[in-house]
Amino acid sequence: MANKTPPDSTRRSERSRRAIYDAALALVGEVGYNKLTIEGIAARAGVGKQTIYRWWPSKAAVLLDAFTQDVEGYEAGMPDTGDLAADLKFVLRASVDEFADEKWQAPYRALAVAGANDAELSARFVERLLEPGIQVYVKRMRAAQERGEIGADVDVRVATEMVLGPFTQRWLMRTGELTYAYVDTLVDLALAGLRPRA
Amino acid sequence: MANKTPPDSTRRSERSRRAIYDAALALVGEVGYNKLTIEGIAARAGVGKQTIYRWWPSKAAVLLDAFTQDVEGYEAGMPDTGDLAADLKFVLRASVDEFADEKWQAPYRALAVAGANDAELSARFVERLLEPGIQVYVKRMRAAQERGEIGADVDVRVATEMVLGPFTQRWLMRTGELTYAYVDTLVDLALAGLRPRA
Numbered sequence: 287m288a289n290k291t292p293p294d295s296t297r298r299s300e301r302s303r304r305a306i307y308d309a310a311l312a313l314v315g316e317v318g319y320n321k322l323t324i325e326g327i328a329a330r331a332g333v334g335k336q337t338i339y340r341w342w343p344s345k346a347a348v349l350l351d352a353f354t355q356d357v358e359g360y361e362a363g364m365p366d367t368g369d370l371a372a373d374l375k376f377v378l379r380a381s382v383d384e385f386a387d388e389k390w391q392a393p394y395r396a397l398a399v400a401g402a403n404d405a406e407l408s409a410r411f412v413e414r415l416l417e418p419g420i421q422v423y424v425k426r427m428r429a430a431q432e433r434g435e436i437g438a439d440v441d442v443r444v445a446t447e448m449v450l451g452p453f454t455q456r457w458l459m460r461t462g463e464l465t466y467a468y469v470d471t472l473v474d475l476a477l478a479g480l481r482p483r484a
Numbered sequence: 485m486a487n488k489t490p491p492d493s494t495r496r497s498e499r500s501r502r503a504i505y506d507a508a509l510a511l512v513g514e515v516g517y518n519k520l521t522i523e524g525i526a527a528r529a530g531v532g533k534q535t536i537y538r539w540w541p542s543k544a545a546v547l548l549d550a551f552t553q554d555v556e557g558y559e560a561g562m563p564d565t566g567d568l569a570a571d572l573k574f575v576l577r578a579s580v581d582e583f584a585d586e587k588w589q590a591p592y593r594a595l596a597v598a599g600a601n602d603a604e605l606s607a608r609f610v611e612r613l614l615e616p617g618i619q620v621y622v623k624r625m626r627a628a629q630e631r632g633e634i635g636a637d638v639d640v641r642v643a644t645e646m647v648l649g650p651f652t653q654r655w656l657m658r659t660g661e662l663t664y665a666y667v668d669t670l671v672d673l674a675l676a677g678l679r680p681r682a
Contacts (some may be wrong), residue, residue, distance in 0.1 A: 408658045445607025451650030
């Protein structure tokens, strides 16, 4: 079994990978997507740029991996207590905290801006990051629908967007504050019309 | 009374102003906000750059005026037939057509991206363009609320965002198609929970 123990080089690789992700996220938040370079990421991470090129073909690929390293965490972050409103409020309040954290928000904004600007990058961003995030909500709504909390005829994808769209608009376009009170009102108002008709 | 007739120079000014707006909107859609210059706008409009500087202090100011020249048109575009769902669908279907028109969509996207990137610009963008657009919906919702179509306790601002947020997210982040069927479903689902409780 000894040969199944990760050799030192694997642990070093893992350390480098983490350092590259951290550097990419920090840098894109500081300089924006257009000015982000593989060289800059390498310098910040303390690795040679060949190390990055060995694993990723482009800065977009590095960034998408950096953002999605915790995508399984998304799914684990959505509780199912049987109370849909409470569960959505719980997750959205956590998102309010996350978006108030500049270290998290700045790189995410930089990537969103780059995606809004560039349809090709956007398609990868949607596929790898946004759509999996949306699907976590859709699945939770579908579970509620199967238990009869939500009407059988409700389009749960559109219902999900009624919660996530306003949050995204306030954040990206700065049309309003993101507070616990706001997400609570949003969830209550969005869910009010989804109950099965008597 | 003769001296109240606009002299030729006023008509020329008005022509120049329109040409500058058209040039600014076309150019920002082509090159993006960062690469837009007063010189570029002047050249495209066929005016001297001093003409632009005489009226506007910056490219942001030109663009915001260009975008808001028809803001009164927004308000006129929202009908009140007494049927809130029908009226919202009417306006949102018109928006679907508008956002499918590259000539309109591209400059608007460029400005949205610039605003997402830059908090100072964003504040002006929100105040001059986005908030007046949102308020047209809020007012229409409030009229429905006063007539008892919408519950007295409903936050009509948040209700408006449940319709506009998902549209904006699909457009900017490209998370889904903007179709008549989509906006119809969205309006029906958003309004379903707003009726006064029996």
